Amino acid sequence: MLKIRSLITLAIAAVLLALPAAALAQNTSSVTGTANIRPPATLPTNAVVTMQLADVSHQGAPAQVIAEQSFSTNGAQAPFPFTLPYDKARISTSGVYIVQGNIKVNGQLRYTTTVAYRVITQGSPTNVAVTMDAVGTLPNTASGTGLLLGALLLGALLLVTRLLRLRLLSQPSLLR
Numbered sequence: 001m002l003k004i005r006s007l008i009t010l011a012i013a014a015v016l017l018a019l020p021a022a023a024l025a026q027n028t029s030s031v032t033g034t035a036n037i038r039p040p041a042t043l044p045t046n047a048v049v050t051m052q053l054a055d056v057s058h059q060g061a062p063a064q065v066i067a068e069q070s071f072s073t074n075g076a077q078a079p080f081p082f083t084l085p086y087d088k089a090r091i092s093t094s095g096v097y098i099v100q101g102n103i104k105v106n107g108q109l110r111y112t113t114t115v116a117y118r119v120i121t122q123g124s125p126t127n128v129a130v131t132m133d134a135v136g137t138l139p140n141t142a143s144g145t146g147l148l149l150g151a152l153l154l155g156a157l158l159l160v161t162r163l164l165r166l167r168l169l170s171q172p173s174l175l176r
Helices: 002-026 141-170
Strands: 028-038 048-055 064-072 080-087 097-105 108-113 117-119 127-134
Touching: 028 048, 028 097, 048 080, 064 080, 097 127, 117 127
Parallel strands: 028 127
Antiparallel strands: 028 080, 048 064, 048 097, 097 108, 097 117, 108 127
16 A cells, blocks of 8 residues: 555656646747858858847847857858747747847857848748858948948048138138
């Protein structure tokens, strides 16, 4: 009789211990996807990829990171698969959630997302292909050169205008 009571007590304890894990498993989900880089390049073996699931529901407030995965590439090249498990209780159906990421080499940022990849709510997917752009490069060097030349010309025009104005103010007879 004592053995049966002990076995029943042990079985009840096992069920009670398993309940929180089962409840947690039912209340979790994940965002999955791949991360690619633009322009394509060979990354060194010590590159570190960090992917995040973030809540951006509150305008003007910084994104709140809900889940994060970081890993060293160890010589692997893009695209990199990722999985971001999250607690469903932290998700609001009216909320806005994005996946963002970056790649660092020796602690220096080399690639980052420049687009908000919406996920989970409002018809957005839970599987997403993310592209990270190289940091410090212009996507189109021809337009980048045009912008630089335009800025230089505008600066020169403003300087000439200011000099002429000063000259006119210092010699009022030129204004008559």
